[in-house]
Structures are given as structure tokens and as C-alpha cells.
Amino acid sequence: MKIEWIEDFLSLIEAGTFSQAAERRHVTQPAFSRRIRQLEDWLGVELIDRHSQRLTLLPHAKAYETSLRDWLVHLYALRSRMRADAAQGPRAILTTQHTLTVSYLPRLLRYFRLQAPQARLQIRSSDRSDCIRDFQRGDADLLLCSELESSPIQSDRTDIERVILGTEQLIPVCAADRFGQPIFDLESQTELPLISYDTNSFLGSVLSSPYLMDMQRRYNVELVCETSFTIGIRELSLAGLGICWLPHGLIESDLEAGRLVSLEALLAGPTLVVACYRQAGDNESAAGQLWRLMNERPPTV
The missing domain is CATH 1.10.10.10 (Winged helix-like DNA-binding domain superfamily/Winged helix DNA-binding domain)
Structure with missing residues (x-):
């Protein structure tokens, strides 16, 4: 044929x-x-x-x-x-969750390109659980992910290394009105629309207690949408459809431009660690070169 x-x-x-x-x-x-x-x-x-x-x-x-x-x-x-x-030699494969692909990865890739332009890298962007699975199976050399500080993904394996790149807060936000104020008044309203993460997702489990629990105790919460698609949650929030929690790196420009307003003073939000893992191996490989850069002066999260 x-x-x-x-x-x-x-x-x-x-x-x-x-x-x-x-x-x-x-x-x-x-x-x-x-x-x-x-x-x-x-x-x-x-x-x-x-x-x-x-x-x-x-x-x-x-x-x-x-x-x-x-x-x-x-x-x-x-x-x-x-x-x-x-x-040109084999490439390193880095797998990362969709949210970090948008918020942090572009800065990290620019850093790699400036510091090690010869190191070849392939990105795979997936759901967080799929990224972890691919890394654990050996289908990726590097894993970039968010996690709780007290719950690292890998803590008991000597053949896997971890470096913390920074922290990022999940911020409760909603759209702003024409005066730059939240379109939902948490001081006087008793009913609030919520754009939520799927309860089976990582961010859904992180927010379930105490943040969502506290909100549900204080307000009559209407669930507008439930999804694990963080970018979609941001778009729905910008459209004024509800309150949600989003990673700061994803909405920094929205906050600065006044498109979204932080509700942190009333609802608070958890802090996540952004970490990178690697399968221990040849330090002269592309993955080894990038790993050294991860441990030197990577861009802040």
C-alpha cells in the first residue's frame, strides 16, 4: 500500500x-x-x-x-x-494542566527560549488528572501542576524530583458594574449565583471546604454552571453570570482593567503551590537542561 x-x-x-x-x-x-x-x-x-x-x-x-x-x-x-x-536529538516532553497553559506557561517558555534555545521541548496540555497519569506512566519527562502545599503529588519516590516555582491564590470574583463595583452585593443580597468547579475536579475538591461550605451557610446559592473548564468559568464570570473562584495568574489583567472585582475580603480563597516534577535521568538531556533552569531563576508565578 x-x-x-x-x-x-x-x-x-x-x-x-x-x-x-x-x-x-x-x-x-x-x-x-x-x-x-x-x-x-x-x-x-x-x-x-x-x-x-x-x-x-x-x-x-x-x-x-x-x-x-x-x-x-x-x-x-x-x-x-x-x-x-x-x-537535533530527542525533545523533552512537559505535560501541564489547561489553566497553567494559559496563565504561567507562556512566561516559563520565554525563559527557556532565552536561557536554553537549543533545548527542544514539546508541550502536552490536558486535564490535571491526565497530566499526572501521563507523568506517572513515564509518557512525559516533566510535570507542571498546581497542588496543595500539604499534599504534593509525589512525596515517597526517590526517582522523582520536585521543585516549587511559586504560589498562586484562588480568588473569588465577579464582574464589575459601570462604576467598577461588584455586580453582586454580598453585604445585602441573600441569593447569589455560583459558577462552580466540578466536584470531582481538583479545584472543586480544594474549594468544597471551607470556602463553598461557608458561602452556602451565609447565602442562598444558585448553581448556574458546574464545570472543570477554568477558562469557561472565567468567561461566564466576565459575562456577569455569577460568582466564582479563579487563579490569580489567569485573571490578573481582568482585575487590573476592572473587568472583574475581587470578593476576597468576604469570601477568601485557598493558596495553591505551583510545582514541577521530573523523572530523574540524564542531566545533559533536554529535560535535564530545562530542569536546571527550573531550579535557577524561573519567572515568578
């Missing part, structure tokens, strides 16, 4: 006719038709309904079109990674 046969078939779907697809692929129509036949012979199934006057895919061809596209994308990505690794 040749990769060009898959490319021919996908080009045929996009073009809509054999003649236009052959022109796109820079071959004659008879040669193009032969290549589609060769793909069908290799697969052992027909892909095109040749009894139809218009180009019509058979049902199984339609069902697997997306899979073929994904396979082709992954194959070319694999080729690119192999070529880059062969030419």
Missing part, C-alpha cells in the same frame, strides 16, 4: 470528480483511476459506487473517511518528529 493512494482517495472526496481530483494530484485521469483501484484492491473492498452518475461513496467508505484522515495526519506528524529527533 502506498500513502499516495490514501491521499488520492481523500483528494477525490474533496474534488467531487475523478477529472478534477486527477488534476489536483498532477496525474492523468486513467492513472488516477488505477491508483484508486489499487487502494480498493489492497483494502479488499470497493470505495466508490461506480453505477452512480455522480461520485458516491459506499457506506463503509463514508464511515472510515475521518479515520483515514486522522491516520494520515498522525503518520506525517510521526515522520516530522522522527526527522527532527534524528537531526
